[in-house]
Amino acid sequence: MSNNLTVHPKGLYVLFFTEMWERFSYYGMRAIFVLYLAAKATGVNPGVGWEKADALALYGWYTMMVYVLAVPGGIIADRLLGQKKTVMLGGILLCIGHFILALDSLQAFYVGCVFIVLGVGALKPNISSMVGSLYKRNDPNRTKGFTLFYIGINIGAFSAPLLVGYVGETINWHYGFGLAGIGMLLGQAVYIWGQKYLKGIGEFVPKQLDAQSGRIAKVPLTKIEKDRMIVLGLTFLIAIVFWGAYEQAGGLMNLFTKESINRSVGSFTVPTSWFQALHAFYVILIGVPVAFIWNQLRKKGKPNSTIFKMGVGTIVTGLGFVFLAKAAYDASTLTSGQASMLWVLAAYLLHVIGELSISPVILNFITKLAPIKYVSMMMGLYFCASGLGNKLAGVLGEAAFEDSSPFAIFVGITVFCVVFGTLLIVLVKKLNALTHGADVEIESDPVEAA
Numbered sequence: 549m550s551n552n553l554t555v556h557p558k559g560l561y562v563l564f565f566t567e568m569w570e571r572f573s574y575y576g577m578r579a580i581f582v583l584y585l586a587a588k589a590t591g592v593n594p595g596v597g598w599e600k601a602d603a604l605a606l607y608g609w610y611t612m613m614v615y616v617l618a619v620p621g622g623i624i625a626d627r628l629l630g631q632k633k634t635v636m637l638g639g640i641l642l643c644i645g646h647f648i649l650a651l652d653s654l655q656a657f658y659v660g661c662v663f664i665v666l667g668v669g670a671l672k673p674n675i676s677s678m679v680g681s682l683y684k685r686n687d688p689n690r691t692k693g694f695t696l697f698y699i700g701i702n703i704g705a706f707s708a709p710l711l712v713g714y715v716g717e718t719i720n721w722h723y724g725f726g727l728a729g730i731g732m733l734l735g736q737a738v739y740i741w742g743q744k745y746l747k748g749i750g751e752f753v754p755k756q757l758d759a760q761s762g763r764i765a766k767v768p769l770t771k772i773e774k775d776r777m778i779v780l781g782l783t784f785l786i787a788i789v790f791w792g793a794y795e796q797a798g799g800l801m802n803l804f805t806k807e808s809i810n811r812s813v814g815s816f817t818v819p820t821s822w823f824q825a826l827h828a829f830y831v832i833l834i835g836v837p838v839a840f841i842w843n844q845l846r847k848k849g850k851p852n853s854t855i856f857k858m859g860v861g862t863i864v865t866g867l868g869f870v871f872l873a874k875a876a877y878d879a880s881t882l883t884s885g886q887a888s889m890l891w892v893l894a895a896y897l898l899h900v901i902g903e904l905s906i907s908p909v910i911l912n913f914i915t916k917l918a919p920i921k922y923v924s925m926m927m928g929l930y931f932c933a934s935g936l937g938n939k940l941a942g943v944l945g946e947a948a949f950e951d952s953s954p955f956a957i958f959v960g961i962t963v964f965c966v967v968f969g970t971l972l973i974v975l976v977k978k979l980n981a982l983t984h985g986a987d988v989e990i991e992s993d994p995v996e997a998a
């Protein structure tokens with residue numbers, strides 16, 4: 549990957565910092581969501597005093613709903629406002645929501661959450677689509693642009709739990725929520741300031757009007773567009789599988805790390821919650837190298853289509869669970885009852901290699917493949933699929949403690965991901981044909997695809 553950052557349009561940096569701050573606010577409040585609800589309602593920094601299970605249930609719904617609402621967020625952009633204005637609206641809703649959370653009342657907490665769900669729904673899919681609009685369809689810098697954008701997301705995601713988590717947990721929950729709000733305010737300020745670099749990007753595309761009746765003409769999708777929509781449908785399925793495996797991190801892997809992993813380094817015990825910052829840390833660390841490797845393969849003419857990357861990513865993610873299965877086996881056979889931390893560190897690393905071969909790649913793919921009038925809706929559907937993946941992760945995690953065991957779930961996820969990823973690779977030629985060339989990158993003289 550080229551180190552030359554000037555090849556990217558200035559608008560990329562506007563979207564980079566806007567989304568970095570938006571993610572800072574989102575992951576910041578998410579980091580203290582359950583802790584605040586479950587903290588005792590008395591004492592120096594009183595929480596709400598809920599049972600853990602109730603706090604987790606609300607958390608599960610909340611984290612699913614923010615992504616499900618990306619569907620109406622996308623539709624509003626396609627039908628009414630365009631992406632640029634919908635992102636602006638989402639940012640306003642988010643600023644309001646975060647500052648309502650800074651108020652010390654449970655009612656305010658609920659109202660704030662509703663604003664955040666609506667705000668993320670409006671902002672998240674549309675800002676991702678706008679990144680794609682900055683580049684021509686076959687421009688190889690497009691992939692690099694999405695990698696940078698994804699690194700921005702993770703700088704926000706990495707720093708938020710540390711800062712907002714610290715302030716919320718040790719000083720005052722509502723100062724923590726307020727700090728998340730200040731992050732969002734900065735994001736909104738960057739976005740407003742950067743409008744001058746976003747001219748012509750994410751504008752509303754009016755529907756074609758029928759010349760005679762003056763009504764909206766219902767232009768049917770062409771065969772090529774239909775084929776591309778079919779491939780996109782498949783990527784949503786991949787998203788459910790991938791996020792269903794990957795998001796074990798916050799649930800089952802989290803509890804497993806707490807109970808069955810030796811977290812001592814000398815006299816220091818690594819807090820379990822620190823492992824939650826690992827994904828973002830690894831993305832920042834290896835985001836560019838992974839994109840570089842894929843790019844080198846492309847230049848050497850090796851298979852490198854999006855479907856191929858997604859197949860490889862799913863397999864690598866699955867293989868990450870082999871380390872966890874080994875850890876679970878050790879924990880059940882060793883007398884200490886605890887396995888080495890290295891297994892978990894290795895598992896997270898493989899999961900992130902998988903993530904980098906899937907998540908930013910899908911965002912790029914959607915903006916290349918979806919017919920222009922449906923880009924935002926398709927992006928919304930993708931985030932919705934990732935929300936369903938999160939829910940699936942929760943269901944699998946629960947099973948590990950009810951009718952199954954962590955070992956069995958880890959092995960099961962490995963097998964499923966490896967088989968599913970292999971199937972994608974076997975079918976790669978057929979599926980690529982359905983993209984009708986929209987996935988090809990051309991090194992020089994980028995031209996607009998059909």
Ligand code: GLN
Nearest residue numbers: 571701791907931934935
């Ligand atoms: N971690 C990424 C983000 O916050 C991906 C989220 C998702 O697709 N579910 O943007």
